[in-house]
Amino acid sequence: MTTVNQSGPGPVHASTLEPDGYRCVLRVREFRPVFAAHLLSVLGVVVAEISLTVLVYRATGSPLMSALTFALGFLPYALGGTLLAPIADRFPARRVLVGCDLVCAACAAAMAVPGTPVAALLALRCATAFVAPLFQGVRGASLADILGEGDAYVLGRSLLRMVAQSAQLIGFGLGGLLLTVLAPRAAITLTAAGFVGSALLLRLGTRGRPARAGGGPRPSPLAALRAVLGDRRLRVLVLLGWLPPLFVVVPEVLLTPYAAGIGASTAVLGLLMCALPVGTIAGEFWAGSALTARTRARLVVPLGSVSLLPLLAYAVRPGVTVLLGVLVVAGLAHAYTPGLDQWFVEAVPEELRGRAMTLFGTGVMTLQGVGMAAAGVAAEFLPVHVVVAAAGAIGTGVVVALLAAVRRTDGPPAARTGPAAP
Known part of the structure; x- marks a missing residue:
């Protein structure tokens, strides 16, 4: 590891260090507060989701209204990401990030006020979800400023x-334990504190940088979408990020009815629900810590092509042991994601980075919601194992077609861009 003086006034990029996996990224002083702020905000969102579900159910006695609090974490994404994407590059990133955190903190604080009606609770939940794609997009774009555009950026996003x-x-799990000692509104107060802490970390721990595209008239949401999707390679890469999650969520959302159909207990169901995310974390950690940037890039095509194939095992209605292995392997195959991140950041012009990241995250979350709904509808008419196996087969065809399209878009941006919009 090269020794770098991080006490000077200039930015320290991990790209100036020798490759050393995730430790290289964590050595960057400006990245550490971003990392800590991310942890605080994620934990805060999880606690808020659990607490709101309990609070709404106690107030209404309605399972539908309780479930709606989770759905409202997805539904405003498409609207918020589309409408707010144009401003992602027009204001300094730190100002946008701190502002989004403070909006979420204010919403959480209002949720914690005794007597807040259920309709207001759901509206506040929508408000926090509305600004989430802007926050995530701007943070993703700012990582390239902090870490550079090379391997360190990929590892930072992966982390x-x-x-x-x-x-x-x-x-x-911790949220459930927390609600055994705290009332739901008191737990939501901790969420507000977490967002305030995140805002302070970002304000005091990161450098102020100018906006990427501060001048000129404000672009419309449609113009922002055209700007991001105008390049053929970037358009295919966006689709490659958007569409696989639509199929990946199918086994997760249908796991409860499938487990009931094979006679699995609730304890086994909990274990099965952890299998896919645990596999995903392990696969990504392996790719980031054990592989070089070149190897990760080379693995995108082979691993991406087979990432959904394990779901075909559902066709034979596997038991618990086999199913556990299937889900873990399906998660491990997502080790291709860091390499895909590198392709994406290399394809995005710097002046579009905030908008591109915002729209990218918006599509991922929106299509996950679409996948959940479509899986539920399909399972009303077909056996669950057939729905999941079909998702694996169709999804594999989609991913292979997109990967083939990516390979056909190599070349400079000018050669890849279609005719200019009138």
Whole structure:
């Protein structure tokens, strides 16, 4: 590891260090507060989701209204990401990130006020979800400023993803324990404190940088979408990020009815629900810590092509042991994601990075919601194991076609861009 003086006034990029896996990224002083802020906000969101579900159910006695609090974490993504994407590059990143955190903190604080009606609770939940794609997009773009555009950027995004997945796995368990000693509104107060802490970390721990595209008239949401999707390679890469999650969520959302159909207990169901995310975390950690950047890039095509194939095992209605292995292997195959991140950041012009990241995250979350709904509808008419196996087969065809399209878009941006919009 090269020794770098991090006490000077200039930015320290991990790209100036010799490759050393995730430790290289964590040595960057400016990345550490981003990492800590991410952990605080993710844990806060998990606690808020559990607490709101309990609070709404106690107030209404309605399972539908309780479930709606989870759905509202997905539904505003498409609207918020589309409408807010144009401003992602027009204001300094730190100002946008701190502002989003403070909006979420204010919403959480309002949820914690005694007597807040259920309709207001759901509206506040929508508000936090509405700004989430902007926050995530701007943070993703700012990582390239902090870490550079090379391997360190890929590892930084990978680390934040793994933290989010791990925090969700741990957070739901800890959130349940927390509600045994605290009332739901008191637990939501901790969420507000977490967002305030995240805002302080970002404000005091990161450098102020100018906006990427501060001048000129404000672009419309449609213009922002055209700007991001105008390049053929970037358009295919966006689809490659958007569409696989639509199929990946199918086994997760149908796991409860499938487990009931094979006679699995609730304890076994909990174990099965952890299998896919645990496999995903392990696969991504292996790719980030054991492989070089070149190897990760080379693995995108082979691993991406087979990532959904394990779901075909559902066709024979596997038992618990086989199913556990199938889900873990399906998660491990997502070791291709860091390499795909590198392809994406290399394809995005710097002046579009905030908008591109915002729209990218918006599509991922929105299509996950679509996948959940479509899986539920399909399972009303077909056996669960058939639905999951079909998702694996169709999804594999989609991913292979997109990977083939990516290979056909190599070349400079000018050669890849279609005719200019009138």
